[in-house]
Amino acid sequence: MLVVSRFRVAVGDAPAFRDDLARAHAALAQRPGYESGTVGRNVDDPDLWVLSTRWENVGAYRRALSAYDVKLHAVPLLSRALDEPSAYEVVEPGTDLNVASARSLV
Template identity: 75%
Template structure:
């Protein structure tokens, strides 16, 4: 499962935001089910940032969000994300894609 969080941050706040995003990423990376992640800044629009993480499955990501350290060090930064869907399933050749349905946080 891939999670893509995009952020619009004024250039003057970029250095502070970068440190906040690194702290958020580090908190997420400590959680079970985390596989990898990357922080990036758009090359054409330096106000646009991204945190992309990969997880074993959606449940691992959702459980990570409820962990105390993540609530303390990541959620305040993640709340600044652009309001758009952020969770994606991997669609490699031959994989079965999920059907559209409501999912619980369990």
């Protein structure tokens, strides 16, 4: 599973944001199921930042969000992300993709 969180940050706020982003990434990286991650800044629009993480599965990511250190260091920062979908399934040859359907039976 891939999680892509994008942020719009004013240039003057970038140094503090970069530190907060590194701290959030470090907290997430300590959780079970974390596989890898990257912090980046857009080359054409320096106000646009990204935190991209890869997880064993969606459950590992959701459990990570409930950990105390993540709630303390990552969740406040993640709440500043642009309001857009952030969780993606990794598409590889031969994988079954998620089916768009209702999540519960009524």
